[in-house]
Amino acid sequence: MEINTKMIDSAVVIEPVGDIDLYSSVEVRKKVLSFIQKQIPILLIDLGKVDYMDSSGVATLVEGLQGVRKYGGRLALVNLATGVKAVFELSRLDKVFDIFESMEKAIAK
Secondary structure (H helix, E strand, O other): OOOEEEEOOOOEEEEEEOOEHHHHHHHHHHHHHHHHHOOEEEEEEEEEOOOOOOOHHHHHHHHHHHHHHHOOEEEEEEOOOOOHHHHHHHOOHOOOOEEEHHHHHHOHH
């Protein structure tokens, strides 16, 4: 798995490339937690290049959301593919996470 990161204004964008499953979710978790430790105010997870995510990937993002909320930060998900979006809708986590169709909309909020 490849994980790209970049800054846009005051937000850090984490962009995983590939499926997020039991094995690759460990890498995503390390990356997310590293920014949480730095108390980055806005974390955006761009899932546009993720076609599949299992429950371990979802758990990783839930843990990230909880960590960011502890210090008053914000975590949002961006560019969810149809299959990944369905996972969040079926589990009703689309009501818990801020989910945006584009990076522009996520940053504007």
